[in-house]
Amino acid sequence: MGGPEIREYFSEERASQVVGASFADTPDPRLRQLLTSLVRHLHDFVKDVDLTEREWGLAIDFLTRTGQTCSDVRQEFILLSDVLGVSMLVETINHRTGGTSTESTVLGPFHMVESPVRELGDNISLDGKGIPCLVSGKVTGPDGEPLVGANVDVWQANEDGFYDVQQPDLQPQGNLRGLFSTDEHGRFWFRSVVPRFYPIPDDGPVGQLLDATGRHPYRPAHLHFIAAAPGYQPVTTHVFVADSPYLDSDAVFGVKESLIRDVAEVDDPALAAKHHLPNPFHTLTFDLTLLRQVQWAP
Amino acid sequence: MGGPEIREYFSEERASQVVGASFADTPDPRLRQLLTSLVRHLHDFVKDVDLTEREWGLAIDFLTRTGQTCSDVRQEFILLSDVLGVSMLVETINHRTGGTSTESTVLGPFHMVESPVRELGDNISLDGKGIPCLVSGKVTGPDGEPLVGANVDVWQANEDGFYDVQQPDLQPQGNLRGLFSTDEHGRFWFRSVVPRFYPIPDDGPVGQLLDATGRHPYRPAHLHFIAAAPGYQPVTTHVFVADSPYLDSDAVFGVKESLIRDVAEVDDPALAAKHHLPNPFHTLTFDLTLLRQVQWAP
Numbered sequence: 001m002g003g004p005e006i007r008e009y010f011s012e013e014r015a016s017q018v019v020g021a022s023f024a025d026t027p028d029p030r031l032r033q034l035l036t037s038l039v040r041h042l043h044d045f046v047k048d049v050d051l052t053e054r055e056w057g058l059a060i061d062f063l064t065r066t067g068q069t070c071s072d073v074r075q076e077f078i079l080l081s082d083v084l085g086v087s088m089l090v091e092t093i094n095h096r097t098g099g100t101s102t103e104s105t106v107l108g109p110f111h112m113v114e115s116p117v118r119e120l121g122d123n124i125s126l127d128g129k130g131i132p133c134l135v136s137g138k139v140t141g142p143d144g145e146p147l148v149g150a151n152v153d154v155w156q157a158n159e160d161g162f163y164d165v166q167q168p169d170l171q172p173q174g175n176l177r178g179l180f181s182t183d184e185h186g187r188f189w190f191r192s193v194v195p196r197f198y199p200i201p202d203d204g205p206v207g208q209l210l211d212a213t214g215r216h217p218y219r220p221a222h223l224h225f226i227a228a229a230p231g232y233q234p235v236t237t238h239v240f241v242a243d244s245p246y247l248d249s250d251a252v253f254g255v256k257e258s259l260i261r262d263v264a265e266v267d268d269p270a271l272a273a274k275h276h277l278p279n280p281f282h283t284l285t286f287d288l289t290l291l292r293q294v295q296w297a298p
Numbered sequence: 299m300g301g302p303e304i305r306e307y308f309s310e311e312r313a314s315q316v317v318g319a320s321f322a323d324t325p326d327p328r329l330r331q332l333l334t335s336l337v338r339h340l341h342d343f344v345k346d347v348d349l350t351e352r353e354w355g356l357a358i359d360f361l362t363r364t365g366q367t368c369s370d371v372r373q374e375f376i377l378l379s380d381v382l383g384v385s386m387l388v389e390t391i392n393h394r395t396g397g398t399s400t401e402s403t404v405l406g407p408f409h410m411v412e413s414p415v416r417e418l419g420d421n422i423s424l425d426g427k428g429i430p431c432l433v434s435g436k437v438t439g440p441d442g443e444p445l446v447g448a449n450v451d452v453w454q455a456n457e458d459g460f461y462d463v464q465q466p467d468l469q470p471q472g473n474l475r476g477l478f479s480t481d482e483h484g485r486f487w488f489r490s491v492v493p494r495f496y497p498i499p500d501d502g503p504v505g506q507l508l509d510a511t512g513r514h515p516y517r518p519a520h521l522h523f524i525a526a527a528p529g530y531q532p533v534t535t536h537v538f539v540a541d542s543p544y545l546d547s548d549a550v551f552g553v554k555e556s557l558i559r560d561v562a563e564v565d566d567p568a569l570a571a572k573h574h575l576p577n578p579f580h581t582l583t584f585d586l587t588l589l590r591q592v593q594w595a596p
Contacts, residue, residue: 008546010551015386016383019383022511026510037346048339064373066365067361075358077362081358089310093345212326255308
């Protein structure tokens, strides 16, 4: 009886408006925003490349196989997010430092167990493989104040390129993991081995993607850190070995220039003896600066 | 020895360039184009909404469950593509008609078996449920020339909202499917029942998404068609019933205005008797126009 009924049917031109409008009644405004934006960008992609029906079918098949490769000990969609740089982007935009604190990088999939509590100076290399290395550093706040009793959680792959959780039958439990507490000057130190580069799991769909695009699956040598202290923002990061292969082509884009350190050989018999290390040995120094936790006004 | 080495490490600003550059050695230029564009749009989405780590984790979990819901008889990623309008967009950009031929719409997941060959006038409703309906039409070329012996493949859900392949134990094999050949005037006709609206499978992750966004899972009443003739471009489409619920909110965005037809009740005892139908009965008329196949110059 009134004016003509206006129906917005789907068309190439109106596609993302029509689909976006279907989410208008979403109770959660954030979910509505996420889906509306996702649809717009996804449709823009399809239009930009003029996606063919065959390519769409291959994408459906790839995503299906990616989901079906996941299990209790394998997360292939995280790997996909990693090799497309999405994980690093999410990590980076959620931990902007403003250049005043240690930069973050990806957590990675191997922090699935609690690190064993260890004493400063302990050796985390339980399998004895690799080049001995003294790792040390200091945790401070933004004004250089030492953070006493800060937690420093570290983990790394062994000489063969695997984390302990990947080789429960071959590595001692807790190999190359440790949870330390900084001393009265905010310092930490422990014995380990020089980290090695290693490949991400590449026997699934993501490995096929890397293969089809001429990309290798390697990550440059690194040691994982989570540093945390009450009243400060924790940081999840790595320290990278300066002369490692793949430093400029990390399969998951985790490298930031500020996180690269030289691992020097030291010839100092007295220092070696003090730390129960063979002489010569290697050293890796990594200081971490944490931002203060934001105090919200009431 | 030369100038300083230039390394492009990841940063928020350079993210899509750095990741895009990782695909520079992709042997297939089309794959390189697809991935570079995908990364750009995906990163733009993450930046536009400032995706949180928690939301990223929920997305990883959703995609994983979507992949794991897929089986031989269920394709949850196609459903996801459908409810985000991606399937319709791909269909539409790959079958632009220029307004001169019958518009296409999605194939859907239920054309998984060959339709049984039937004679003009046959009844495809083998279970006898529903409101009897005479379906007829004409297949022509762009200048109105009748396409004699064109294939007309049709399939629809039954009165309960299921296709035969969804209910192998409840419906006769080939129920509501038929492959017809047009007569010497390009005409086809057969007996069926008035199509009904029905829900897409909504007991998986995609159903949860619809639920969380206040969307229903229904498709308006429709009858699927594939029309094909030698020398012409085949068309995959539906005809929609004009007064069906959900016509303006199809869960998969398949409706195009040009594909909607009235399904009128006819009171004509002579015509009913001629077609072996009870009187009164319903009629649905759908003419299809195919484009000529493009002839490529040598």
